[in-house]
Amino acid sequence: MTNIELNSNQQNRTLTQWLFNPFQFIAGGNALLAGLAIMLASAYLGSLSNSHFDGVLDLHIGKAAPLWIFLAEVVIDWLCISITLLIAGFIVSRTSFRIVDVFGTQALARAPYLLSILVLMPKGFIRFTKYLVSKLTQQVPMEAIKNTDVLFFAAGVIVAILMIVWMIALIYRAYTVSCNTKGGKAIGSFIAALIVAEILSKIAILTMWQLAL
Amino acid sequence: MKKLPSICPACQSQLNIKKLSCQKCSTEIEGLFELPSLAKLSGEDQEFVVQFVKCSGSLKEMARLQKLSYPTVRNRLDGIIEQIKPVENQE
Numbered sequence: 001m002t003n004i005e006l007n008s009n010q011q012n013r014t015l016t017q018w019l020f021n022p023f024q025f026i027a028g029g030n031a032l033l034a035g036l037a038i039m040l041a042s043a044y045l046g047s048l049s050n051s052h053f054d055g056v057l058d059l060h061i062g063k064a065a066p067l068w069i070f071l072a073e074v075v076i077d078w079l080c081i082s083i084t085l086l087i088a089g090f091i092v093s094r095t096s097f098r099i100v101d102v103f104g105t106q107a108l109a110r111a112p113y114l115l116s117i118l119v120l121m122p123k124g125f126i127r128f129t130k131y132l133v134s135k136l137t138q139q140v141p142m143e144a145i146k147n148t149d150v151l152f153f154a155a156g157v158i159v160a161i162l163m164i165v166w167m168i169a170l171i172y173r174a175y176t177v178s179c180n181t182k183g184g185k186a187i188g189s190f191i192a193a194l195i196v197a198e199i200l201s202k203i204a205i206l207t208m209w210q211l212a213l
Numbered sequence: 214m215k216k217l218p219s220i221c222p223a224c225q226s227q228l229n230i231k232k233l234s235c236q237k238c239s240t241e242i243e244g245l246f247e248l249p250s251l252a253k254l255s256g257e258d259q260e261f262v263v264q265f266v267k268c269s270g271s272l273k274e275m276a277r278l279q280k281l282s283y284p285t286v287r288n289r290l291d292g293i294i295e296q297i298k299p300v301e302n303q304e
Contacts, residue, residue, distance in 0.1 A: 023282055023284070023285070024281055024282055024285040025280065025281060025282055025285075026282055027282035027283055027284050027285070028282065028283055028284075031282075095287075095288075095291040097284065097287070098283070098284070101282075101283065101284045105284075177282070177284050177285060177288065178284050180284065180287070180288045180291055
């Protein structure tokens with residue numbers, strides 16, 4: 001193998017590691033700061049296209065709302081997943097770990113949602129979503145759709161699904177690195193914590209909406 | 214001088230020391246001696262322990278030098294501790 005090939009392989013490996021396990025390079029306070037910046041940006045961009053993070057793994061186009069609602073949604077999602085995984089870590093992990101690593105890496109693990117928001121922002125995607133909703137609710141569509149709208153919608157849905165898969169992979173990696181969990185126990189506790197976090201976040205966000213209205 | 218192997222290349226079992234010799238006077242001692250706990254670790258793990266001692270036991274400094282996150286270095290150390298514990302219990 002030549003030096004160029006070796007360097008190329010090393011770069012590929014590093015890129016893969018950065019994409020799927022960045023937490024072996026960044027954690028703690030740095031990850032927390034980067035994650036909070038990403039969450040703020042996601043909430044702001046979400047408010048522009050009315051994209052709501054209404055659950056740990058949810059992203060839906062919905063009602064217009066003040067910016068603080070979008071901010072509260074991302075914070076609730078982050079707190080729910082971080083706290084449930086922290087508890088799972090305390091139960092499963094045989095070693096000690098830092099709480100800031102759990103919260104920091106979980107904040108950074110939400111980065112794929114920022115990219116999802118960008119894909120859901122084009123007007124074509126929003127028009128087609130509204131068109132589908134009006135069809136489903138048997139109402140007359142408010143706005144005519146263009147031929148290209150379906151392409152924006154299809155591309156948006158595919159990218160959003162890929163981003164959810166990527167985010168779940170990142171959340172899992174963040175959990176195993178920050179809590180030092182491995183094997184079957186790590187997978188089992190992760191799935192249980194993810195389900196609990198999803199339910200908790202849904203309840204918390206619904207309650208917030210009811211109080212806000 | 215060659216590096217001391219700790220695992221048998223044929224059956225992957227733990228190796229012991231059978232013979233020791235003095236380089237100065239060529240005295241040889243034969244018997245069955247167990248490797249010290251740290252010598253039973255893999256070469257990479259031994260290198261990690263040496264680096265850790267050089268960093269005065271600071272995981273933060275280790276993480277900075279190796280350009281890795283704190284929990285990654287901490288997990289590596291915990292893995293080494295897990296390997297050493299059963300060996301010490303046997304002793």
